[in-house]
Amino acid sequence: MRIVADLGKCEGLGMCEAMAPDFFEVDEDGVVDVLDAEPGEEHRTDLTAAVDACPVLALTLQG
Template identity: 50%
Template sequence: MRIVLDESKCSSLGMCESVAPEVFEVGDDGALSVLNPTPPEDQRALMEEAVAACPTNALSIED
């Protein structure tokens, strides 16, 4: 599983960070970072929740 961020769509609202702060972080510069782009499979449900929480559809999961 790989988390993909489309930076052109991301507004750095932090919805994903609120769901999974160990994977996503909005930095001091206001830009979103994916801290762990390949989280373990046992976190799939949490990653799906984070992707669904994104109001700009900037996140996706690739297998």
């Protein structure tokens, strides 16, 4: 599985960071940093919730 962030869409609202702080962090520029782009399958439920929480649809999971 791979986390993909569309930085052009990201507005730095931080919903992803609130849902999965081990994988997302909004930097001082107000854009998300993906901390682990290829997490293990055991994290799929939490990451799906974080991706679904993004109000601007800037995140996707591949694989």
